[in-house]
Each structure stands twice: as C-alpha cells, then as structure tokens.
Amino acid sequence: MxxxxxxxxxxxxxxxxxxxxxxxxxxxxxxxxxxxxxxxxxxxxxxxxxxxxxxxxxxxxxxxxxxxxxxxxxxxxxxxxxxxxxxxxxxxxxxxxxxxxxxxxxxxxxxxxxxxxxxxxxxxxxxxxxxxxxxxxxxxxxxxxxxxxxxxxxxxxxxxxxxxxxxxxxxxxxxxxxxxxxxxxxxxxxxxxxxxxxxxxxxxxxxxxxxxxxxxxNHKPLEETLLEGKEIIDRASVKKGKILVPAFAIGRSQQLLYYLARGFHRKTLNKIPVYLDSPMAIKATKVYAGHKELYDDEAAELYRTGVIKSDLSGIHISESAEDSIALNNAEGPCMIIAGGGMCNAGRILHHLKHNLYKPETTVMITGYQGTGSLGRKLLEGSKKVKIFGEEVVVRADIAHMGGLSAxxxxxxxxxxxxxxxxxxxxxxxxxxxxxxxxxxxxxxxxxxxxxxxxxxxxxxxxx
Ligand SMILES: [Zn+2]
The missing domain is CATH 3.60.15.10 (Ribonuclease Z/Hydroxyacylglutathione hydrolase-like)
Incomplete structure (x- = not known):
C-alpha cells in the first residue's frame, strides 16, 4: 500500500x-x-x-x-x-x-x-x-x-x-x-x-x-485575546463609534458571535448592537445553527438556555445591499461584521470608505492579513489608503485581536x-x-x- x-x-x-x-x-x-x-x-x-x-x-x-x-x-x-x-x-x-x-x-x-x-x-x-x-x-x-x-x-x-x-x-x-x-x-x-x-x-x-x-x-492564551476584544469594545463604547470587523465568513464569524453573545449574557462585555453584514456569514451561521449535535458542552448549554439563538434573533442581519447601505446611518457604539476578511473585497470596503476618516471608528482585525492586502496596510499603520480608487485618510483606531486561530x-x-x-x-x-x-x-x-x-x-x- x-x-x-x-x-x-x-x-x-x-x-x-x-x-x-x-x-x-x-x-x-x-x-x-x-x-x-x-x-x-x-x-x-x-x-x-x-x-x-x-x-x-x-x-x-x-x-x-x-x-x-x-x-x-x-x-x-x-x-x-x-x-x-x-x-x-x-x-x-x-x-x-x-x-x-x-x-x-x-x-x-x-x-x-x-x-x-x-x-x-x-x-x-x-x-x-x-x-x-x-x-x-x-x-x-x-x-x-x-x-x-x-x-x-x-x-x-x-x-x-x-x-x-x-x-x-x-x-x-x-x-x-x-x-x-x-x-x-x-x-x-x-x-x-x-x-x-x-x-x-x-x-x-x-x-x-x-x-x-x-x-x-504556541498561541497566545485565549483569555488574553478575549480580554483584548473586551478592551476594544470598551474604548469604542466611550467614543460612541462603530467597530468594523472584517469577517472571515465561515468559522471565525460564528466564533465571534458566540463570544459576543456569551459576554453580553455574562455582562463581561458592554452590550452594543451587532450587525452581521455578510450574506455568506449569514448562510454559514444558519448551517452552524443546523448542527447543534456537534456543539461542545458549553455551546449546547448556552443554546439550551437561549443565550445563543439559532434564528439569529440576537443580532441584526443585513442580507441585501440596501440593508448594508442603511448601516451608514447606524449610530455608534455598534459593531458591524462585514465580509471580507482581509479587506480586499466585499461590503467591508464600503464601511471602511465611509468611516476610516472618523477618529471615533475602530477597525478590529481578527485574522491573518496577507501581504499587500488593505487589512495588512491598516495594521502596518498606513495613514492614507485607496478604496475604490479614492484616497481615504485613516484616523480610525486600528485594533488587532490577534490570538484567534483555527x-x-x-x-x-x-x-x-x-x-x-x-x-x-x-x-x-x-x-x-x-x-x-x-x-x-x-x-x-x-x-x-x-x-x-x-x-x-x-x-x-x-x-
Ligand atoms: Zn482548514
């Protein structure tokens, strides 16, 4: 053989x-x-x-x-x-x-x-x-x-x-x-x-x-990473700004939603509105909801007690392009999780274009950013970036929640x-x-x- x-x-x-x-x-x-x-x-x-x-x-x-x-x-x-x-x-x-x-x-x-x-x-x-x-x-x-x-x-x-x-x-x-x-x-x-x-x-x-x-x-301990996330939310809450999260639609997005729901429930996180603005992440979240038999003990318990909801009723869903555009008027503090993960395509680009110049905005990077990607440029401290051919000044807080790994x-x-x-x-x-x-x-x-x-x-x- x-x-x-x-x-x-x-x-x-x-x-x-x-x-x-x-x-x-x-x-x-x-x-x-x-x-x-x-x-x-x-x-x-x-x-x-x-x-x-x-x-x-x-x-x-x-x-x-x-x-x-x-x-x-x-x-x-x-x-x-x-x-x-x-x-x-x-x-x-x-x-x-x-x-x-x-x-x-x-x-x-x-x-x-x-x-x-x-x-x-x-x-x-x-x-x-x-x-x-x-x-x-x-x-x-x-x-x-x-x-x-x-x-x-x-x-x-x-x-x-x-x-x-x-x-x-x-x-x-x-x-x-x-x-x-x-x-x-x-x-x-x-x-x-x-x-x-x-x-x-x-x-x-x-x-x-x-x-x-x-x-x-070895990775950074998960607790440390989650604490970083909490501090990002705390800072954004004070500034009353939007937290933009470039989303990896499958896996990472569901993990984030989970930590948010758990943190809101345990009152370890300031409760802010969360918008899921990625049709792919919405579909993937529904697939996750359809396989509760695979959940670990904690997730099963949070589901049983209604802390995480399979109908996604705890979060705001933006399915259509109009829903996504309407988020321009959403008031902070709030979190917008939008595709794609490295800020190279997807709805996140629109949100970045409309909000990067505002000092009250936070961009929360939760995953690997490839060389040359917009996400990498932001992490490296670029003060001006080009989005859809337009120059945008970066005054937002660029935060890295770097310890999550699959x-x-x-x-x-x-x-x-x-x-x-x-x-x-x-x-x-x-x-x-x-x-x-x-x-x-x-x-x-x-x-x-x-x-x-x-x-x-x-x-x-x-x-
Ligand atoms: Zn894999």
Missing part, C-alpha cells in the same frame, strides 16, 4: 493524499493551492497528477484548500462517491459555490483588456454546473462509526475541532491478508475553539499524516500525537511549511525517538 501527496507537502494548501492498495484507490481531500504561484497550475488541470483510477474520495473538512479541486474531478468524468460528514457537506456547498462566483468575477476582470485587444480570453476553471455535480456525489458519513468506502478500505471519523464537521480520519486497510491503519489528522483545532468539540485523537496507527501549520510556536499550536499538535505515539507509527508531517514542520519534527525526534518524514509534492510513502 502506498500514499502519494499531491499537495500540502511543505505547503499549507492543496491537501490531497492518494491512497493506493491492491483492491482500491482513494483520495483523502482534494484541495486547491492558494499560496505559491508555481503550484497553482495544479488547480487548473488533472494532467499533472498520476491518478491511475479512483474508487472514492473522502474529505476531512470543507475548507477550499481541502475541497477546491473536486470540480476538476467531475470535469474529467469522475462519478464516484465523495464521503464527508453531513456538516462538511453543508459547509462545502457554501464554500465551493462562493469560490465559483469569485472566480467568475476575477475572470471577467482579467478579460477586460484582452477582450478590447481582441486577444484570446481566459476561461473559468469551474462554475456552478460542476459544483452541482460535486454536490450530487456527496454521501454523509457519521462520526465514530466504521464505514466501508471502497473494497478493503474502512474509515472511522473523529472530531478534529477545527471547523464545524471537521474530522480526522482513521483508515483501516486490508491488503493480501495484511491489516494496516493509516491516520490522517486533517486540520486540528485548538482545544478551546468556541462551539465545536475538542479534537479527539487516535490511540493506534501504522502510518500518521499530521498537520504542522503552527508546529513552531489551528492547534505546537503543544496542541504534540498532545494529539502523544495519544498515538505508543504504537510507534511512521510519521509524515504534512500541511506545514518548513518553518512549522521542522521544529515540530525536532521535538518529536527528541521526545519519542521517531524521525518524521517531511515530504515534497508528489512524494510517495510506502507502507
């Missing part, structure tokens, strides 16, 4: 593990690349892969870097099953559709010049049609239940605590009378992630693929691995750049005397 990595090898995007045994071939995740330019060719065509045949696909979770190449499979004629938890299927539907839409806008923008010049136009890699085909192939798999996905290949999904529906996968394989266990960690969340349960590790494996995104450091830190990853370490598995560190995976490999070597494999794209691990 062998496993080839077609992504997330020395990289944090493009997760894809091609498992080949005598009786079947299975893909675990098939995500798109979002970082290095030279890898993005793999987002466009399957011809660079050596997929002999494919009997089934199984997903760890819905993020685009784990699902984004599925439309390529259906385009090339794949009609087999795609297994995932029910929540992953629901969230993946939102993410894939959104990605097709964004691609559509991008292609239109990029084609403007060649169209005028009569040059050949770029084609969209996939659209709504392919997404619908992918959705028709999904088959839900329950957690903690052995499930046969291909001949000789059973899986068991464990909570991975990263996103609603996220799972680590145990694969029990039988080949020529030999039984082996392969474990794919998927993306592992920190123990204290709001709403979702903590990661549930495995106790035995012959081969482990462990993510290593933050293998090099990935376990070094100690979280070690804790997860510790549970399976007694079985002395072959360990492959995937889903991490050298910066993350090398320090983690060193610690694991010292602590467990296990020398981790640090694979490159296309590398095959034999078992």
């Amino acid at each position: 062998k496993v080839t990595l077609f992504g997330a090898a020395g990289d944090v995007t493009g997760s894809a593990y091609y498992v080949q045994i005598a009786s079947a071939s299975v893909l675990v995740d098939f995500g798109s690349f979002q970082g290095r330019k030279e890898m993005q060719i793999h987002n466009e065509t399957l011809t660079t892969l050596d997929l002999k045949k494919l009997d089934a696909v199984i997903l760890t979770h819905a993020h685009l870097d784990h699902t984004g190449r599925l439309p390529l499979l259906v385009k090339s004629g794949y009609k087999g099953p795609v297994y995932a938890t029910k929540a992953t299927i629901d969230v993946a539907g939102l993410i894939l559709m959104d990605s097709a839409k964004i691609q559509g806008y991008e292609i239109k923008r990029k084609n403007k010049k060649p169209e005028k010049a009569g040059q050949p136009l770029l084609k969209q890699i996939y659209g709504e049609e392919e997404i619908k085909k992918v959705m028709s192939l999904f088959i839900p798999v329950p957690y903690n239940t052995p499930y046969e996905i291909a001949e000789g290949c059973f899986v068991r999904l464990h909570e991975s605590g990263h996103l609603l529906g996220s799972a680590s996968i145990e694969m029990d394989i039988e080949e020529n009378g030999n039984k082996k266990i392969i474990v794919f960690s998927g993306d592992i969340g920190p123990d204290d992630t709001a709403i979702v349960k903590n990661p549930d590790p495995f106790s035995s494996a012959d081969l482990v693929f462990l993510e290593s995104t933050y293998g090099d450091h 990935h376990a830190d070094q100690s979280g990853l070690l804790k997860w691995f510790d549970a399976v370490s007694d079985s002395k598995p072959v360990l492959v560190l995937s889903h991490g750049e050298d910066k993350g995976r090398k320090p983690l490999a060193e610690i694991i070597k010292k602590k467990y005397n296990i020398k981790a494999v640090l694979p490159e794209y296309g590398e095959t691990i034999m078992l």
